Amino acid sequence: MAIQVIATALPEVKIIEPKVFGDARGFFFESFNMREFDEQVEAGVEFVQDNHSRSARGVLRGLHYQIEHAQGKLVRVVEGEVFDVAVDVRKSSPNFGKWAGVNLSAENHRQLWVPPGFAHGFVVLSDSAQFLYKTTDYWYQAHERSIVWNDPDIGIEWPIDFEPLLAAKDAAGKRLAEADCFA
Numbered sequence: 001m002a003i004q005v006i007a008t009a010l011p012e013v014k015i016i017e018p019k020v021f022g023d024a025r026g027f028f029f030e031s032f033n034m035r036e037f038d039e040q041v042e043a044g045v046e047f048v049q050d051n052h053s054r055s056a057r058g059v060l061r062g063l064h065y066q067i068e069h070a071q072g073k074l075v076r077v078v079e080g081e082v083f084d085v086a087v088d089v090r091k092s093s094p095n096f097g098k099w100a101g102v103n104l105s106a107e108n109h110r111q112l113w114v115p116p117g118f119a120h121g122f123v124v125l126s127d128s129a130q131f132l133y134k135t136t137d138y139w140y141q142a143h144e145r146s147i148v149w150n151d152p153d154i155g156i157e158w159p160i161d162f163e164p165l166l167a168a169k170d171a172a173g174k175r176l177a178e179a180d181c182f183a
Contacts, residue, residue, distance in 0.1 A: 008100035047134040060164035062121015070116035072136035080129030081105035082122040146173035
């Protein structure tokens with residue numbers, strides 16, 4: 001197999017590590033293989049959109065989710081490094097309000113599968129980062145929600161010693177206790 005799947009603190013959220021073939025010329029790896037994803041990560045997933053963002057050091061995006069048209073996201077970094085986080089926002093889950101985080105970088109080639117029902121965010125640790133992700137549904141502004149990045153009830157241990165740069169919608173994010181969540 002060309003990927004290794006690594007468990008996180010949240011059983012549905014998975015780290016995907018590709019087999020990288022490298023030599024003096026550079027490297028090669030399959031960044032996505034539907035058959036392997038279906039067999040090893042989650043069966044029946046259909047991706048409909050690819051997104052690409054670039055952010056400067058200290059930018060924190062998230063914690064985002066869509067309350068309707070929930071999106072699963074397969075995320076990776078192709079330049080720089082981020083600390084990437086998923087938060088379970090399904091009230092019926094035994095892991096409601098818990099989080100998992102992982103460093104994703106151009107060097108480690110890791111990806112993170114964030115299924116529907118989870119909020120997602122990241123902070124840029126390098127000078128800049130280019131972040132790519134596939135989604136299982138389209139973006140609908142009316143259904144987008146944001147949980148504040150530093151909600152003490154969630155207690156994410158962001159590996160930063162600075163105030164992150166936030167978009168207005170992220171600065172105005174709600175605490176989990178006040179947010180629209182999945183049943």
